[in-house]
Amino acid sequence: MMQPPARIGMPLAEIDTPALLIELDAFERNLARLAAAVAGRARVRAHAKTHKCPEIARRQLAAGAVGVCCQKVSEAEAMVEGGIGDVLVSNEIVGEAKIARLAALAARARVGVCVDDAANLCAIGASGAKLDVYVEIDVGAKRCGVPPGAPAAALARELAAFPNLRFAGLQAYQGAAQHLRSLGERRAAIAQAAAAVRATKAALQAEGIACGVVTGGGSGSFAFEIESGAFDEIQPGSYVFMDADYARNEWAAPLPRFEHALFVLATVMSRPVAGRAVLDAGLKASSVDSGLPLVWQRPGLACTRVSDEHAVLELAAGAQLPALGEKLLLVPGHCDPTVNLYEHYVCVRRGVVEAIWPITARGAVY
Amino acid sequence: MMQPPARIGMPLAEIDTPALLIELDAFERNLARLAAAVAGRARVRAHAKTHKCPEIARRQLAAGAVGVCCQKVSEAEAMVEGGIGDVLVSNEIVGEAKIARLAALAARARVGVCVDDAANLCAIGASGAKLDVYVEIDVGAKRCGVPPGAPAAALARELAAFPNLRFAGLQAYQGAAQHLRSLGERRAAIAQAAAAVRATKAALQAEGIACGVVTGGGSGSFAFEIESGAFDEIQPGSYVFMDADYARNEWAAPLPRFEHALFVLATVMSRPVAGRAVLDAGLKASSVDSGLPLVWQRPGLACTRVSDEHAVLELAAGAQLPALGEKLLLVPGHCDPTVNLYEHYVCVRRGVVEAIWPITARGAVY
Numbered sequence: 135m136m137q138p139p140a141r142i143g144m145p146l147a148e149i150d151t152p153a154l155l156i157e158l159d160a161f162e163r164n165l166a167r168l169a170a171a172v173a174g175r176a177r178v179r180a181h182a183k184t185h186k187c188p189e190i191a192r193r194q195l196a197a198g199a200v201g202v203c204c205q206k207v208s209e210a211e212a213m214v215e216g217g218i219g220d221v222l223v224s225n226e227i228v229g230e231a232k233i234a235r236l237a238a239l240a241a242r243a244r245v246g247v248c249v250d251d252a253a254n255l256c257a258i259g260a261s262g263a264k265l266d267v268y269v270e271i272d273v274g275a276k277r278c279g280v281p282p283g284a285p286a287a288a289l290a291r292e293l294a295a296f297p298n299l300r301f302a303g304l305q306a307y308q309g310a311a312q313h314l315r316s317l318g319e320r321r322a323a324i325a326q327a328a329a330a331v332r333a334t335k336a337a338l339q340a341e342g343i344a345c346g347v348v349t350g351g352g353s354g355s356f357a358f359e360i361e362s363g364a365f366d367e368i369q370p371g372s373y374v375f376m377d378a379d380y381a382r383n384e385w386a387a388p389l390p391r392f393e394h395a396l397f398v399l400a401t402v403m404s405r406p407v408a409g410r411a412v413l414d415a416g417l418k419a420s421s422v423d424s425g426l427p428l429v430w431q432r433p434g435l436a437c438t439r440v441s442d443e444h445a446v447l448e449l450a451a452g453a454q455l456p457a458l459g460e461k462l463l464l465v466p467g468h469c470d471p472t473v474n475l476y477e478h479y480v481c482v483r484r485g486v487v488e489a490i491w492p493i494t495a496r497g498a499v500y
Numbered sequence: 501m502m503q504p505p506a507r508i509g510m511p512l513a514e515i516d517t518p519a520l521l522i523e524l525d526a527f528e529r530n531l532a533r534l535a536a537a538v539a540g541r542a543r544v545r546a547h548a549k550t551h552k553c554p555e556i557a558r559r560q561l562a563a564g565a566v567g568v569c570c571q572k573v574s575e576a577e578a579m580v581e582g583g584i585g586d587v588l589v590s591n592e593i594v595g596e597a598k599i600a601r602l603a604a605l606a607a608r609a610r611v612g613v614c615v616d617d618a619a620n621l622c623a624i625g626a627s628g629a630k631l632d633v634y635v636e637i638d639v640g641a642k643r644c645g646v647p648p649g650a651p652a653a654a655l656a657r658e659l660a661a662f663p664n665l666r667f668a669g670l671q672a673y674q675g676a677a678q679h680l681r682s683l684g685e686r687r688a689a690i691a692q693a694a695a696a697v698r699a700t701k702a703a704l705q706a707e708g709i710a711c712g713v714v715t716g717g718g719s720g721s722f723a724f725e726i727e728s729g730a731f732d733e734i735q736p737g738s739y740v741f742m743d744a745d746y747a748r749n750e751w752a753a754p755l756p757r758f759e760h761a762l763f764v765l766a767t768v769m770s771r772p773v774a775g776r777a778v779l780d781a782g783l784k785a786s787s788v789d790s791g792l793p794l795v796w797q798r799p800g801l802a803c804t805r806v807s808d809e810h811a812v813l814e815l816a817a818g819a820q821l822p823a824l825g826e827k828l829l830l831v832p833g834h835c836d837p838t839v840n841l842y843e844h845y846v847c848v849r850r851g852v853v854e855a856i857w858p859i860t861a862r863g864a865v866y
Contacts, residue, residue, distance in 0.1 A: 136574065139866055152866060153866070205809040208502065226769045229517075231514070251771065253824060277778055281772075401594055403594045403644070406638060406643075407638075417787070417837045418836070418865050419865050421783070441643070441675060442571065458617055470808050475863065497862075499841070500505055500518060
């Protein structure tokens with residue numbers, strides 16, 4: 135258990151580094167931006183895999199979300215422990231031990247889970263737990279989920295054998311669409327996803343099964359899911375933080391432009407030669423799976439290499455090298471795995487620490 | 501704080517997933533292999549940034565290491581807390597708060613630190629702490645470190661102003677050499693590093709300064725540092741685990757071939773269509789900065805994509821798809837940042853859990 139790198143009331147310059155910062159004004163504007171863009175046209179079930187923090191989940195509920203999504207039972211446990219009463223595990227849960235934990239959790243909160251396999255559905259049904267079950271359909275991401283249409287309806291029909299399970303609807307998340315760069319590509323991918331949803335609704339109707347809630351859509355596409363009319367609920371996560379990779383997307387109406395609200399504060403720990411500075415934040419401080427971190431509001435300074443514990447900054451001609459000991463803000467390439475490296479958010483407003491929020495689901499991978 | 505995903509005595513099949521496993525037989529052979537390859541020709545100061553675990557550090561000391569390296573003060577604190585009495589922070593430590601923590605630690609154990617800047621040296625000296633100080637020279641990695649030769653000697657000379665500081669030697673780690681694929685490239689890079697060390701020794705001698713210990717060298721190159729005669733001490737870390745990226749190197753004498761001893765155990769959570777299976781271990785379970793994880797001892801199965809919580813496996817023609825719920829072992833692409841995702845090692849011997857070792861320096865980035 136690491137100590138927090140800051141105390142409430144501390145100025146930015148005194149925070150120990152690397153530290154994971156939330157810029158509260160930007161964060162709050164992102165919450166409001168999502169609510170304004172949705173404008174009550176769909177339910178919002180915010181994805182907690184991004185932030186892993188009940189403090190943030192509570193603020194998403196206050197901004198209108200009906201509950202949260204999680205990807206793991208352990209993540210859902212941390213949310214329920216943190217006071218969140220409605221959690222959808224937007225993922226398949228396989229194996230006796232995990233299903234037993236899911237069943238125990240369902241006695242404490244409203245819990246949903248996804249299925250894409252009949253044997254797994256039987257195992258979940260046999261647990262006796264009262265659960266909302268969503269049939270996951272593959273709407274183009276080629277990951278989990280049964281094919282749309284008849285296979286999904288067949289799985290939904292098998293649910294009737296388990297009185298403890300309620301067929302709650304369809305999980306239809308197009309993860310592969312979120313980072314398609316142009317708005318046109320994302321619109322086209324979600325049009326295909328919506329067609330897959332409609333085909334599945336028709337197959338359910340043909341079986342006489344009420345479809346329930348269709349849920350899906352992420353920060354990069356949710357407005358298209360809403361406009362399609364095929365979805366009832368959206369699952370955005372990254373919108374609260376807006377990472378460097380999402381910022382490379384084209385952002386325009388109907389999607390609002392979210393602001394960077396998550397930063398890694400780092401210190402210049404070496405300035406060994408002209409034109410090079412080294413920060414104390416590497417791979418273990420900022421996940422690089424979706425690209426290197428960006429240096430925030432320091433024109434001419436770019437992070438060109440990272441190693442486990444270092445980020446090397448190169449200087450453009452005419453730009454000023456930061457001083458040894460100076461603290462810089464980095465925008466992480468990918469917010470979700472970066473958050474998973476830290477135990478605390480240092481929440482800052484106008485340069486002063488206002489709160490420390492524990493990331494209670496950090497490491498909740500099982 | 502996550503619960504461990506296993507209990508002592510549990511068979512492999514019952515361990516919850518994803519879990520970080522050490523195969524103890526392979527791990528112990530790696531410890532012995534390093535000792536045999538070094539054969540007393542150099543001091544071994546094992547790098548604890550790889551494992552972040554005092555249990556492992558103790559076994560490295562038992563196998564002959566004189567102490568450990570760390571990259572961060574918080575990592576060093578975890579090692580001293582775990583009973584390790586000799587720690588070199590093989591990195592620059594900049595900033596008042598960090599230096600105060602380093603000074604406090606130096607009262608509890610033998611602690612070394614690196615410098616590459618005169619102002620930073622003054623700040624460390626002013627702390628009054630009794631510290632071993634190593635001047636870091638850049639021997640080709642183009643990261644931290646003063647240029648070899650006269651600049652290093654000038655910095656060593658300034659140490660004399662601080663009676664609490666002892667000039668302990670040179671930090672000369674060629675990090676950029678470790679993953680050069682051919683043995684010939686690594687040999688050539690370390691020959692250059694050794695020449696830089698010799699030039700610095702000559703500059704120190706010209707100033708009448710005793711050089712102390714020259715320390716450097718990693719798992720991919722240490723035999724060349726030893727053979728050069730310019731180094732007194734090596735700092736290998738990854739040799740205990742041997743990740744997928746290191747395995748892509750050419751391994752031949754004088755370097756021993758280490759075995760994979762670190763694995764991520766994962767469960768098949770979806771098998772939605774013919775030829776595709778999905779594991780419950782993604783970016784948050786196995787760092788992909790140095791490539792995707794490898795599927796261990798399952799010919800025809802390859803991990804082709806990962807997302808936050810999923811790894812997609814594709815099947816070669818004629819190969820067999822694993823069953824839903826089956827558990828597979830993955831070899832992580834890069835061991836250090838993968839270890840930093842977990843709170844526990846599940847230590848397994850012949851398929852049974854023998855120990856759970858806490859990763860007490862997980863998240864120790866500051």
